[in-house]
Amino acid sequence: xxxxxxxxxxxxxxxxxxxxxxxxxxxxxxxxxxxxxxxxxxxxxxxxxxxxxxxxxxxxxxxxxxxxxxxxxxxxxxxxxxxxxxxxxxxxxxxxxxxxxxxxxxxxxxxxxxxxxxxxxxxxxxxxxxxxxxxxxxxxxxxxxxxxxxxxxxxxxxxxxxxxxxxxxxxxxxxxxxxxxxxxxxxxxxxxxxxxxxxxxxxxxxxxxxxxxxxxxxxxxxxxxxxxxxxxxxxxxxxxxxxxxxxxxxxxxxxxxxxxxxxxxxxxxxxxxxxxxxxxxxxxxxxxxxxxxxxxxxxxxxxxxxxxxxxxxxxxxxxxxxxxxxxxxxxxxxxxxxxxxxxxxxxxxxxxxxxxxxxxxxxxx
Numbered sequence: 001x002x003x004x005x006x007x008x009x010x011x012x013x014x015x016x017x018x019x020x021x022x023x024x025x026x027x028x029x030x031x032x033x034x035x036x037x038x039x040x041x042x043x044x045x046x047x048x049x050x051x052x053x054x055x056x057x058x059x060x061x062x063x064x065x066x067x068x069x070x071x072x073x074x075x076x077x078x079x080x081x082x083x084x085x086x087x088x089x090x091x092x093x094x095x096x097x098x099x100x101x102x103x104x105x106x107x108x109x110x111x112x113x114x115x116x117x118x119x120x121x122x123x124x125x126x127x128x129x130x131x132x133x134x135x136x137x138x139x140x141x142x143x144x145x146x147x148x149x150x151x152x153x154x155x156x157x158x159x160x161x162x163x164x165x166x167x168x169x170x171x172x173x174x175x176x177x178x179x180x181x182x183x184x185x186x187x188x189x190x191x192x193x194x195x196x197x198x199x200x201x202x203x204x205x206x207x208x209x210x211x212x213x214x215x216x217x218x219x220x221x222x223x224x225x226x227x228x229x230x231x232x233x234x235x236x237x238x239x240x241x242x243x244x245x246x247x248x249x250x251x252x253x254x255x256x257x258x259x260x261x262x263x264x265x266x267x268x269x270x271x272x273x274x275x276x277x278x279x280x281x282x283x284x285x286x287x288x289x290x291x292x293x294x295x296x297x298x299x300x301x302x303x304x305x306x307x308x309x310x311x312x313x314x315x316x317x318x319x320x321x322x323x324x325x326x327x328x329x330x331x332x333x334x335x336x337x338x339x340x341x342x343x344x345x346x347x348x349x350x351x352x353x354x355x356x357x358x359x360x361x362x363x364x365x
Contacts, residue, residue, distance in 0.1 A: 006109045007102050015084075015110035019293075022080035023118065030072045035065055046145045056145065063137040070130045073122050077115055077289040078320035081296035084111070086313050094300050104301060104360055111293035122286040127254045135252030142171055149173060155247040162235040164189045167211065169204070172243060177206055179240040184213060186234045196221055199232065210236035245270065250278040258282070273341055277334040280345030287349060288323065294356035295319040301363065319359075323352045 006012050039061060046056050088094050097107050139154035140146075158181075160167040170183035181204040188197045197220050201213035210233040218227045245265055250258055258279050265272045296316035299309070327348040334344025 005106065006113075007097065007106050011097070012110045012113075015107075016114050018088075019080060019084050019111050019114045022083050023076055023114075026079045026083070027069065027073060027076035030076060031065060031068045034068050034072070035061060038064060038068070049145045052145060059148075060137075060140075060145075063133045063140070066125070066130045066133040067137075070122065070126050073118070074285075074288040074292065074324070075320075077118060077292040078296060078317065081111065081292045081320075082299050082313050082316055085293075085296060085300035085316075086309060089300050089309060089312075104297065107300065108293050108297055108360075112290065115290045115293050118289045119286045122289060123283070126282070126286065131252055131254045131257075135249065138249060138252055155249070158243065158247050160235065160238050160243065160246060162186075162238050164191070164193060165235070167235045167238060172247075175244060176240055179206055179243055180204070181211065181243075184211070186213070199229070199234065201232075204234075206240050207233060209233035211238070242268075248275065250275055255279065255282050273337055274335040276341035277331055277344045280341055281331055284345045284349050288327065291323060291349065291352055291356060292320055294360065295323065295352060297356065297360050298363065319352070319356070323348060326351070 007015075039057065042060060042064075043057060046052055046060055049056075085094075094107060098104075136148065139149045142154045142156040143149060155172040156170060158169045158172050160169075166187040166189070167181075168185045168187070169181035172179065172181055174180050182202070184201045184204045186199040186201075187195050188199070190196050197218055199213065199216050199218050201216045203214045204211040205214075206212075212231060212233045213229075216229045216232045218229050219225070220227070245261070245268060248261055248265075250261075253261060258275065262272050262275050262279060265275065296319070298319075299313040299316040301312075330339060330344045330348050333339050334341055338344075339347070
């Protein structure tokens with residue numbers, strides 16, 4: 001006996017083409033609408049910087065669009081699944097396929113194959129384009145949409161402990177000994193952790209004596225007097241390596257860079273559960289597209305003339321959106337230490353895979 005999971009070659013290509021075109025159509029619709037709304041909300045800030053104009057708006061679109069594609073691709077697969085299966089059901093094509101001897105799994109097999117390819121493309125797209133675009137966009141936003149920094153490893157509003165004291169920088173650029181702190185404030189605190197003085201500087205660079213402040217100005221809290229100071233170095237126990245491990249942006253790093261960052265943080269004794277959850281979600285996130293045909297399969301089966309097609313489509317859509325809600329909730333709980341990172345990233349995927357398979361088997365097989 002020959003067991004074939006896929007239907008005939010002609011039918012497989014027909015279903016793949018039907019499903020793929022709907023995914024592309026829904027994705028383009030979502031990205032175009034959301035990009036226009038996002039651009040309307042951000043255009044005022046972009047054009048507020050002197051000299052910015054239409055080219056900067058297009059630059060923003062080129063950096064924001066990859067993020068929107070990555071975020072809403074699984075939703076597009078869900079909506080395309082509902083549209084495809086509901087259309088097949090409405091036209092009695094599913095009935096014809098089942099009358100020809102195909103099982104529910106065989107009907108869904110071409111859609112699952114397409115979704116698996118979409119998952120692979122999504123992972124590659126995220127690592128190759130989205131991570132780089134996210135890092136560049138965040139660096140651009142950190143300088144208030146001014147000239148885009150050449151170094152995209154820009155961190156904003158960085159706070160560093162220097163014993164009882166605090167070193168704060170509005171912007172941090174560069175790596176290693178080339179690290180530069182901009183708009184720096186050093187807070188001296190007493191044994192009761194009360195601020196006794198502030199030292200402000202336009203820029204700070206690392207030296208053997210600590211962070212050398214350029215043109216520092218001291219403000220004494222008790223006397224409320226402000227005094228210019230000669231050259232001053234502060235925070236000698238806060239080297240550039242410590243600064244590099246502060247305000248990590250996991251969305252701006254690919255899986256290899258993020259894995260290196262996690263190892264460095266672990267070596268320094270830092271808490272890494274949130275970053276580990278993000279790392280595992282880099283793998284489980286794109287695979288969410290593979291679940292959508294399974295969760296939306298309820299829209300494919302049942303008699304369209306019974307008047308329940310709309311109800312089935314709504315149920316399939318509800319299952320898909322419930323997955324996204326629980327996935328985000330599990331990741332958030334994992335960030336607070338409620339779940340181990342591996343469980344937080346993969347448990348929703350496995351749970352809804354079992355739910356989808358159970359519903360399919362109980363209702364159609």
